[in-house]
Amino acid sequence: MKRRDFLKKAGVGAAAVAATAVNAPFVHAAKKTTIKWRMQTYAGPALSAHVCKPAIDAFNKVADGEMVIELYNADQLVPTGELFRAMQKGTIDAVQSDDDSIAAPVDVSIFGAYFPFASRYSLDVPVLWNWYGLNEIWEEAFAEVKGVTWLSVGAWDPCNFATTTPIRSLKDLKGLRVFSFPTGGRFMQQFGVIPVALPWEDIEMAVQTGELDGVAWSGITEDYTVGWADVTKYYLTNPISGAWAGSYYANSDSWNALPDRLKTLFRLQMDSSHYYRQHWYWWGEAHYRTKGGKLELTSIPAEEWKQVEDAALKFWDETAKKSPRSAKVVKILKEYAQTMKDAGPPYRY
DSSP: OOHHHHHHHHHHHHHHHHHHHHHSOOOOOOOOOOEEEEEEESSOHHHHHHHTHHHHHHHHHHHTTSEEEEEEOTTSSSOGGGHHHHHHHTSSSEEEEOTTTTTOSSTTGGGSBOOTTSOSSTTHHHHHHHHSSHHHHHHHHHHTSTTEEEEEEEEOOOBEEEESSOOOSGGGGTTOEEEEOHHHHHHHGGGTOEEEOOOGGGHHHHHHHTSOSEEEEEOHHHHHHHTGGGTOOEEEOOOSBSOOEEEEEEEHHHHHHSOHHHHHHHHHHHHHHHHHHHHHHHHHHHHHHHHOOSSEEEOOOHHHHHHHHHHHHHHHHHHHTTOHHHHHHHHHHHHHHHHHHHHOTTTOO
């Protein structure tokens, strides 16, 4: 083709394209609607900064405007005890707490939070759920409740007493007014403990005014992190459970409306949250015992504390009678405890 012919044809083509562009209708780019969730945690601001906020912040960053989770702290939108109903109604899209505290209407809710002596270490919780069948049991139980989807469980800290008076014997527990979880507090009542329910943000002041003698709600990491170590004096090293079992939940309609990609991303943030707590608490429980400097450590002799451990086994058997599913969970807990004992160190000493 001669150069002159090529230029002529190129000019005709360019003109045609230009004409098409001029005559084409203007089309607005479709704006994507951002999915917004409201999520409330059981934790106050100082604790939330560790137990869930880093993972939620990461989720929001990676979601890149497609979805945003607004995180609220303990009792900020609704009281913790009303979280389940609020989630069912869709007032809240997601919750991080435990079955026991939010009064989940399922027969396995008693095993949430601190079921006495169900675990020795924090790693016991994910092992029980992921490798001993508790995941399937929880999915089955929550499938019977409309409006809420149970998503994932993870471990938190152990349950120890932080008090204004020293505990060196079981008799020192009598008459102590402590902030605790429903099941853990109810179990310890047989030893004279008086469990008291108050809003989370009121606990520190209640200890200062003498309304409470202490807390049996956490391990020593939380006592220092949230300020309870500033108003108590003693920390009992004997735990009534090795780890708190807490979960993520979502309103079923909100969850089902998410595309699979965002569901996967949310599951990844839950795993990130669970992993962070594993090493944060494991570090903190040793660090604050040895370097905290605010709380004096006390202990009840092992032979005397065995009375509490034996009482827990009776509590397990009583719980097993509540439903076939509860009996199945207790059977798994017993099998697991025996496996850990048979395995020996480092599983059990």
